Amino acid sequence: MRLFRRRRGLVCRQAVALVTDYLDGALSRADHDRFEAHIADCPHCRTYLEQIRTTIALAGQVRPDDLDPQAQDELIALYRQWRAG
Amino acid sequence: MTGAGEVALLDRLRAGDEQAFVALVRQHHPAMVRLASVYVPNRDVAEEVVQEAWLGVVRGIEKFEGRSSLKTWLYRIVVNRARSAGVRERRETPADLSGPGEQAERFGSDGGWVDPPVPWTDHVDDRLTAVSLVDRVRHCLDRLPDVQRQVVTLRDIDGLTPGETCTVLGITEANQRVLLHRGRARLRGFLDVEMREG
Numbered sequence: 001m002r003l004f005r006r007r008r009g010l011v012c013r014q015a016v017a018l019v020t021d022y023l024d025g026a027l028s029r030a031d032h033d034r035f036e037a038h039i040a041d042c043p044h045c046r047t048y049l050e051q052i053r054t055t056i057a058l059a060g061q062v063r064p065d066d067l068d069p070q071a072q073d074e075l076i077a078l079y080r081q082w083r084a085g
Numbered sequence: 086m087t088g089a090g091e092v093a094l095l096d097r098l099r100a101g102d103e104q105a106f107v108a109l110v111r112q113h114h115p116a117m118v119r120l121a122s123v124y125v126p127n128r129d130v131a132e133e134v135v136q137e138a139w140l141g142v143v144r145g146i147e148k149f150e151g152r153s154s155l156k157t158w159l160y161r162i163v164v165n166r167a168r169s170a171g172v173r174e175r176r177e178t179p180a181d182l183s184g185p186g187e188q189a190e191r192f193g194s195d196g197g198w199v200d201p202p203v204p205w206t207d208h209v210d211d212r213l214t215a216v217s218l219v220d221r222v223r224h225c226l227d228r229l230p231d232v233q234r235q236v237v238t239l240r241d242i243d244g245l246t247p248g249e250t251c252t253v254l255g256i257t258e259a260n261q262r263v264l265l266h267r268g269r270a271r272l273r274g275f276l277d278v279e280m281r282e283g
Binding site for chain 1: 115119132140143189195196201202219222241247265266270273276
């Protein structure tokens with residue numbers, strides 16, 4: 001039954017489960033093609049994929065806090081101590 | 086692999102050049118503190134862990150062969166220190182945050198959407214560049230279960246490859262992908278609420 005369904009193509013639940021593998025280029029050729037065929041036909045899953053891409057892009061803009069000058073001074077002191085030791 | 090600029094910097098560090106050390110600290114310290122923060126209870130402890138990690142770096146620099154990227158090596162040292170320092174009380178994680186990426190009830194018995202995603206079309210491009218939205222993502226990240234947060238941080242913020250992420254965290258490629266998938270899905274869900282409340 002499952003095999004039959006796969007041959008026919010993916011259902012939305014399956015497509016959503018494959019999004020991360022798709023974006024990592026980790027799908028087999030056959031699954032990649034099934035995924036793209038599903039996305040081409042399904043506006044909801046297209047929306048979902050787009051939103052995951054947006055989420056990744058936003059996360060990519062998160063920057064760590066700036067280096068605290070005091071932390072830097074402490075590290076340099078630590079380094080000098082280590083060199084002297 | 087280690088890049089040419091990094092090789093030169095590491096050579097200078099091996100030769101005892103303090104400026105090389107400072108350059109490395111400036112470049113990597115904030116991200117290392119963020120990574121350590123996942124394992125320890127507060128920022129002060131995270132700073133301590135990363136200080137120790139830097140000592141490990143200068144002591145171990147002779148042993149670094151450049152087979153992995155410098156970032157992977159540094160992060161691996163941080164994770165090891167943080168874990169051994171980490172008699173950490175586990176952060177409270179609401180049970181519903183540990184589930185699969187998308188809840189099964191969003192799909193019908195035929196596998197199609199019952200509750201399909203609503204496009205974020207309105208002003209999304211403006212909002213994408215909004216500092217406030219990036220802040221919200223940072224805040225949402227804190228609400229992810231620890232392991233999901235580690236993987237999403239390394240992959241999507243620090244830009245590590247899947248393989249590097251596995252090396253740093255000591256997890257399998259399959260686990261890495263599941264955690265990333267769930268973490269991103271959860272983040273998307275948080276953002277979805279933000280976009281609608283806009």
